[in-house]
Amino acid sequence: MKIFVNGEGIDCGAARTVDELIQEHRQLSPETTLVEHNGTALRRREWSTRILRENDRVEILRVAAGG
Numbered sequence: 001m002k003i004f005v006n007g008e009g010i011d012c013g014a015a016r017t018v019d020e021l022i023q024e025h026r027q028l029s030p031e032t033t034l035v036e037h038n039g040t041a042l043r044r045r046e047w048s049t050r051i052l053r054e055n056d057r058v059e060i061l062r063v064a065a066g067g
Contacts, residue, residue: 003056012052019047021058034061 003012005021015021018037022028035042036059037050052058 001052001054003052003054003058005058006060016052017048018042018050018052018058021052022047022060025060028060028062032063034063035059036061 001012002009003021004010012021013024015024018035022030022033022035030044030047035047038057042050
């Protein structure tokens with residue numbers, strides 16, 4: 001199934017939820033990751049209930065401390 005992650009079309013593989021998509025990207029720590037699904041910002045507890053569908057748009061941001 002094809003979805004768009006940060007504007008890039010990808011095959012989401014076995015991922016069926018936002019949570020599974022984040023887990024597939026092992027370099028992402030859920031504690032420092034923000035996710036928007038089809039224009040809606042998600043709380044981390046919502047990731048497992050958000051089903052991915054063809055052509056969905058997911059924006060993934062990593063939060064980093066800095067100054």
